[in-house]
Amino acid sequence: MGTFLSKLQQLFFPSAPSHSLEELQQRFLDNYSHFRELLTANNNALEAMAEMEQALLQGRNFSMAFIRAKSTVVAVNVFKMIENLRYVADGKYSALVPAYETIQREIDALLDQGPEPVDGAWVLPLDAVNRASVALSGEKMANLGEAGHVNNVSIPEGFVISSAAAQAVLQQNRLLTEINRIFQQTDSHNLEDMHRRSHDVQQLIQRCTLPDELEKEMYKHFDQLEAKYGAPLEIAVRSSALGEDLGHASFAGLYQTELNVDREQLVQAYKTVLASTYSTRAMTYRLAKGYRHEHMLMGVGCLVMIKATMSGVSYSSSPGGDSHYLDIYCSPGSARGIVEGTKETFLVQVSRTPPFTQRDSDRNNERKACPLTNAQRTLIATTVMDLERHFGAPQDVEWSIDSSGKLFILQSRPISTLFLEQDEPAQQIHTDAQPLLQDGVTACPGGGSGPVRVVRNTVDLLSFPRKAILVVEHPLPEWAPLLKRASALVATTGSAAGHLATIAREFGLPTLLAVKDALKVLNNDQIITVDASHRVIYDGCIKELCVTPATSQSSPMQGSPVEQTMKQVLHHITPLTLTDPGSPFFRSSYCTTLHDITRFCHEKSVTEMFRFGERYRYVKGAAKRLVDNMPMEWWVINLADGFSEGFNASEKYINISDIASSPMLAIWNGMHAFPWKGPPQVSFRGMGSILFQSTRNPGLDPAVRSAMIQKNYFLVSRNYCNLSVRLGYHYAMIEAYISSLRTERYVTFRFKGGAADEERRVARVALLTDLLNEFEFRVDQIGDALTARVEKRSLEFLYSRLQVLGYLSIHTRQIDMVMADSGQQQRYRDTFSRDIKEMLSHDGHRFP
Amino acid sequence: MTDTDSLDAAQKVSLLMVDDELEFLETMHKHLSRKGLQITTADGCSTAIKAMEADPRGVIVMDVSMPGIDGIQCLQKIKKHWPKSEVIMLTGHASIQSGVQGMQSGAFDYCLKPIDTQELVEKIELAARKFLANQKR
Numbered sequence: 001m002g003t004f005l006s007k008l009q010q011l012f013f014p015s016a017p018s019h020s021l022e023e024l025q026q027r028f029l030d031n032y033s034h035f036r037e038l039l040t041a042n043n044n045a046l047e048a049m050a051e052m053e054q055a056l057l058q059g060r061n062f063s064m065a066f067i068r069a070k071s072t073v074v075a076v077n078v079f080k081m082i083e084n085l086r087y088v089a090d091g092k093y094s095a096l097v098p099a100y101e102t103i104q105r106e107i108d109a110l111l112d113q114g115p116e117p118v119d120g121a122w123v124l125p126l127d128a129v130n131r132a133s134v135a136l137s138g139e140k141m142a143n144l145g146e147a148g149h150v151n152n153v154s155i156p157e158g159f160v161i162s163s164a165a166a167q168a169v170l171q172q173n174r175l176l177t178e179i180n181r182i183f184q185q186t187d188s189h190n191l192e193d194m195h196r197r198s199h200d201v202q203q204l205i206q207r208c209t210l211p212d213e214l215e216k217e218m219y220k221h222f223d224q225l226e227a228k229y230g231a232p233l234e235i236a237v238r239s240s241a242l243g244e245d246l247g248h249a250s251f252a253g254l255y256q257t258e259l260n261v262d263r264e265q266l267v268q269a270y271k272t273v274l275a276s277t278y279s280t281r282a283m284t285y286r287l288a289k290g291y292r293h294e295h296m297l298m299g300v301g302c303l304v305m306i307k308a309t310m311s312g313v314s315y316s317s318s319p320g321g322d323s324h325y326l327d328i329y330c331s332p333g334s335a336r337g338i339v340e341g342t343k344e345t346f347l348v349q350v351s352r353t354p355p356f357t358q359r360d361s362d363r364n365n366e367r368k369a370c371p372l373t374n375a376q377r378t379l380i381a382t383t384v385m386d387l388e389r390h391f392g393a394p395q396d397v398e399w400s401i402d403s404s405g406k407l408f409i410l411q412s413r414p415i416s417t418l419f420l421e422q423d424e425p426a427q428q429i430h431t432d433a434q435p436l437l438q439d440g441v442t443a444c445p446g447g448g449s450g451p452v453r454v455v456r457n458t459v460d461l462l463s464f465p466r467k468a469i470l471v472v473e474h475p476l477p478e479w480a481p482l483l484k485r486a487s488a489l490v491a492t493t494g495s496a497a498g499h500l501a502t503i504a505r506e507f508g509l510p511t512l513l514a515v516k517d518a519l520k521v522l523n524n525d526q527i528i529t530v531d532a533s534h535r536v537i538y539d540g541c542i543k544e545l546c547v548t549p550a551t552s553q554s555s556p557m558q559g560s561p562v563e564q565t566m567k568q569v570l571h572h573i574t575p576l577t578l579t580d581p582g583s584p585f586f587r588s589s590y591c592t593t594l595h596d597i598t599r600f601c602h603e604k605s606v607t608e609m610f611r612f613g614e615r616y617r618y619v620k621g622a623a624k625r626l627v628d629n630m631p632m633e634w635w636v637i638n639l640a641d642g643f644s645e646g647f648n649a650s651e652k653y654i655n656i657s658d659i660a661s662s663p664m665l666a667i668w669n670g671m672h673a674f675p676w677k678g679p680p681q682v683s684f685r686g687m688g689s690i691l692f693q694s695t696r697n698p699g700l701d702p703a704v705r706s707a708m709i710q711k712n713y714f715l716v717s718r719n720y721c722n723l724s725v726r727l728g729y730h731y732a733m734i735e736a737y738i739s740s741l742r743t744e745r746y747v748t749f750r751f752k753g754g755a756a757d758e759e760r761r762v763a764r765v766a767l768l769t770d771l772l773n774e775f776e777f778r779v780d781q782i783g784d785a786l787t788a789r790v791e792k793r794s795l796e797f798l799y800s801r802l803q804v805l806g807y808l809s810i811h812t813r814q815i816d817m818v819m820a821d822s823g824q825q826q827r828y829r830d831t832f833s834r835d836i837k838e839m840l841s842h843d844g845h846r847f848p
Numbered sequence: 849m850t851d852t853d854s855l856d857a858a859q860k861v862s863l864l865m866v867d868d869e870l871e872f873l874e875t876m877h878k879h880l881s882r883k884g885l886q887i888t889t890a891d892g893c894s895t896a897i898k899a900m901e902a903d904p905r906g907v908i909v910m911d912v913s914m915p916g917i918d919g920i921q922c923l924q925k926i927k928k929h930w931p932k933s934e935v936i937m938l939t940g941h942a943s944i945q946s947g948v949q950g951m952q953s954g955a956f957d958y959c960l961k962p963i964d965t966q967e968l969v970e971k972i973e974l975a976a977r978k979f980l981a982n983q984k985r
Contacts, residue, residue, distance in 0.1 A: 033981060037974075037978075071942075072947045072960070073960070075947060076950075076951055076957075076958045079951050079952075080951060111944070184941045185940045740854060741974065742967075743967060744970075744974075
């Protein structure tokens with residue numbers, strides 16, 4: 001019987017392992033050291049999680065490198081937390097390891113996701129291509145092939161070298177891994193680094209060999225065309241990447257087009273266009289728009305050259321906003337000069353329905369002396385409207401007319417952005433300021449101010465300062481990398497139909513083109529304001545005119561593949577499902593996200609440190625009762641150097657004067673700054689709610705014992721404090737590590753529960769959230785629980801925030817009972833805010 | 849144990865920085881010396897091992913991707929022969945797998961390039977504190 005009893009006793013009350021005092025002391029110090037490492041890792045992991053969430057929520061621009069870097073910081077620090085917890089817990093919680101490995105594998109799979117393998121022919125005749133073949137042909141050629149199937153629409157003959165061929169080229173030359181390696185090391189904020197890496201990758205592609213079978217196919221299709229059109233045949237080799245020419249991301253002019261390519265130049269021209277997948281301009285655009293470099297596969301169109309007498313760009317619905325008209329931009333010769341903005345371009349607006357009457361207004365120089373005949377205008381308008389009907393959306397169409405008068409469509413894509421009408425002549429609206437120039441064409445409305453920076457070459461491009469005004473001769477696509485850096489764009493030539501104008505509109509960059517004297521009047525470093533909407537440039541900075549165009553997208557990355565990846569990765573990192581340490585589901589095997597693991601590790605490590613003294617009967621690690629006149633019990637456990645040197649460790653009581661923990665003193669100071677006025681006056685209804693809740697939730701019953709609930713505990717060292725407090729019916733935890741090392745510093749606060757019904761508890765937490773936001777905490781509120789955090793700030797700031805938390809933990813108790821009354825809520829909020837400001841304004845509280 | 853409020857520990861411990869990018873090594877050498885740290889450099893794993901054999905350092909900061917013997921293999925060699933030395937891994941190519949592999953092989957911490965120098969200095973201080981604490985045993 002005795003043996004049975006002793007076994008039973010051992011099962012439920014295992015005796016402490018036998019250790020010498022010296023061993024215990026060393027073990028306690030080791031545990032504390034690992035506990036500190038765990039706290040620092042927790043701090044770093046939570047900070048990186050918050051950075052990822054903020055980047056997503058604030059619609060900031062981020063790259064795959066950012067997602068990789070931050071996920072790695074989180075994962076490595078969570079790994080450290082598990083290791084350190086298992087040390088302080090004598091190897092317990094082994095289920096955390098498989099839980100962590102599962103999450104890690106899931107995140108890795110998302111980050112390392114390569115492009116979908118493409119199956120299909122390497123070369124396709126263009127007349128066999130339509131929208132259904134987009135995965136092989138790329139967007140541009142799929143649209144063009146589709147346009148060729150519309151009645152009375154002609155497109156040039158040609159063939160498409162498919163994305164499957166591009167994939168085969170990269171695979172045969174083992175380039176995919178190498179390209180990924182290079183780009184993962186690229187500093188996306190550094191244009192010079194990006195330019196260098198882009199050059200390296202393009203060289204790799206230029207030097208690679210094509211599969212023999214592919215070369216054979218390319219020549220076979222070329223020879224067929226040459227047999228039909230006669231030798232020597234010249235073709236245009238044009239990009240048609242997957243994802244190019246979409247409504248929200250035009251990629252206008254960012255990839256290479258090679259013109260007048262003969263048989264001998266075919267392979268090299270193909271490689272040049274393929275390599276332009278990785279041009280600096282395409283890469284910066286993809287970063288801004290949230291596309292993954294490694295997912296871009298290039299289809300390439302090879303089209304018989306049209307000997308154009310007239311070319312142009314037409315918008316089937318005027319992007320000016322008047323949907324009754326369509327815009328026709330035109331110029332003699334090829335379309336290249338129009339889209340690159342180097343040629344004088346004419347604009348005519350006609351109604352969208354037959355007989356396509358010309359609009360009777362003359363808004364700027366683009367309209368003067370249109371060289372199109374009435375018959376040509378009608379032909380273009382009819383075809384463009386046919387294309388809009390066929391594709392079901394307004395189209396941006398590039399066209400050429402040959403010497404026989406035949407109209408060829410070279411491209412048809414959805415219009416990527418809208419911009420505002422500009423009917424009035426250039427108009428000075430800021431009468432006090434000096435207009436330097438009143439001229440030009442609005443390519444994107446809005447206004448921007450900054451120092452002038454004239455860009456003529458790559459050296460100028462690489463040294464372009466952020467927020468300067470970009471001034472160029474021609475709006476060439478090669479300046480596209482600067483559009484996210486500039487505060488406005490001015491060029492001496494160009495029209496709203498140019499590629500750079502299209503991209504400027506996508507980014508919402510105020511853009512004024514065809515300002516003939518811009519280079520004569522504007523000088524480097526001169527501060528100017530560009531009012532693109534009214535086509536005026538002023539001397540100096542006029543803040544009222546600096547407005548973001550209403551047409552710009554709220555976030556250029558919205559819905560992009562990189563944003564999708566971020567969301568998918570965050571799904572495994574940030575949701576917190578383990579919120580209640582008292583729940584039976586608060587177990588290592590239930591951790592489903594990295595945030596869960598941090599929460600679990602933190603909670604258990606504090607508990608392990610808390611229990612050490614009791615478990616090992618280590619008197620120095622045991623709790624001392626704090627002598628104080630508050631009607632609550634405060635107990636303090638010293639983890640390291642949290643008590644004064646003269647304090648006798650065998651004492652059961654301690655005075656506040658013997659506390660050497662600076663964060664604890666700051667909290668204590670906040671608690672005592674103002675006397676508590678006692679519980680609020682509760683109405684009969686409020687009290688009824690409390691009684692009802694008490695019957696349903698045994699956790700609210702003060703008679704129910706739990707390790708850290710009945711007494712309020714401080715775990716302290718000189719720089720650390722963890723306060724677990726049960727005041728009234730709510731649970732609060734304040735924790736801080738305040739060291740001189742920024743990486744270790746943080747203050748965190750958790751709050752949950754209350755006695756009233758859910759509505760009132762949530763109202764109290766909302767009030768707390770409001771106050772904590774006012775004092776610059778980062779707050780997450782879920783129902784009646786909140787977590788607030790600040791980290792890596794100045795010592796003074798963090799000490800003052802501990803005072804705030806000390807104050808709130810005392811003064812918000814039991815106020816949930818009166819939270820149904822919005823007037824009361826506001827009165828409490830005002831009182832708390834006033835008290836806290838007064839408390840913080842007092843000088844002389846220094847806690848280091 | 850006390851919570852030191854300065855770079856006391858880092859200044860007491862000798863530091864070895866290992867990277868094949870010589871320009872980076874030179875910049876870091878200048879910067880960390882100005883902070884009062886005793887730093888020597890090595891351009892690869894074999895040089896680092898020789899330096900450790902001649903004079904074991906307390907803290908090593910090492911790039912993960914180096915030609916020849918890579919940073920992870922080098923870390924494993926160092927931890928095998930000098931288990932008390934603390935190693936901080938650097939990488940310009942963030943990958944969870946390589947980060948975790950480094951930690952499993954005994955790295956103290958993991959730092960991403962481009963380097964936030966203040967962050968690296970603080971990590972060196974923390975690693976030095978751990979090294980000194982372990983030395984006392």
